[in-house]
Amino acid sequence: MFAVGRGPRDTFRGRMHGYGSSGFWKAVGEGLYECADHVRAEAHRSITAGSQxxxxxxxxxxxxxxxxxxxxxxxxxxxxxPGPTEARVVFDAPYADDLEFGTSKMAERPFLRPARDKFRPKALEVLRKRINAALRTE
Structure with a gap:
């Protein structure tokens, strides 16, 4: 008689089963919120850095x-x-859109798009860590 352990196929099946769990989607939502908060913090930093x-x-x-x-x-x-798998960064000062995108009389002074672009390479890693942690605990 011989013992059969968990092989790669069983591990894969277990992880795929985890994608349908509420823990997976909770991790996605938390990861998206964390990414959005990093973008918000970077935009805040770019506005306040060196200004008087x-x-x-x-x-x-x-x-x-x-x-x-x-x-x-x-x-x-x-x-x-707005939803469990959505996160948005909002700057709701009355003139935020005018600064970000410019107007017919003022050139744009972007702060949110550069923050988003700066964090984009790290965002996938943040999501990957959150999801892997959730799948390991399932």
Missing amino acids: SGKNHKPSAPGQPPNNDTRTLADSGHVVQ
Whole structure:
């Protein structure tokens, strides 16, 4: 008589079964929220880095992130999760869209898209770690 252990096929089947579990989708949602929060933090950092408020405030150059003056823009950033597998970074200062995309009279001063692009390579790793941890505990 011989004993049969878990082979690669059994391991694979077990992991595939885990993808249908609520723990998997919870991990996806948590990972997306974590990624969005990293993007929010990087956008906040780009707005506040090196800027001065008050009489020493200097507007940013076109194409550069806006310089912080009143902290309204920087403090208006937050993450929302409209669904279990969605996460959005929102800056709801009244002029956030005008700065990010520009207007007919003002060049764009993007802060959110560069933050997203900077974190993009790390985002997959964050999601991978969350999902693998969830599948290991199933």
